[in-house]
Every structure is written in structure tokens, then in C-alpha cells.
Amino acid sequence: MDRRPLIVVGAAAALLASAFAVRKLLEDPCWRRRLGFDPTPATNECDGQVDLASEDSFPASDPPSFTATTAGVGV
DSSP states (O other): OOOHHHHHHHHHHHHHHHHHHHHHHHHSHHHHHHHTOOOSOOOHHHHTOOOTTSTTSOOTTSOOOOOTTTTTSOO
């Protein structure tokens, strides 16, 4: 049995999969910025920085308490 058609089909499938992956990466603004395709300034979500004004952060006047009962250790 000749394996050449199987190799050609496998190579074509690999090429399609890699083209799809590159296209999906280029749709992400963080990756576009890392690769130099997007001249806009970086945002917090791309830098890995935490937005201090987000709703899940705690105000300085009411810090979270990490006791054994709230951490799930004493449960």
C-alpha cells in the first residue's frame, strides 16, 4: 500500500490546523500587540495587571479576613 496519499492528507490537515491557530491568535488583541501588529498602547488585561477598581477587589477600609473558618480549613 502506498503511503504517499496518507502523508499528503496528513500534511494538509496539519497545515489547516496551524493556519486556524495562527488566525485565532491574531484575533486576540493581546497577541497582536505582543507581535507588534497593533500600535495601540497596552491595556491592563494584556499586561497581567489587576484592575484596582474592579468589583471583586476589597476596599482598604474593609480588608478580607483569612481565618480558618472563612478559608474552609475548619469546615
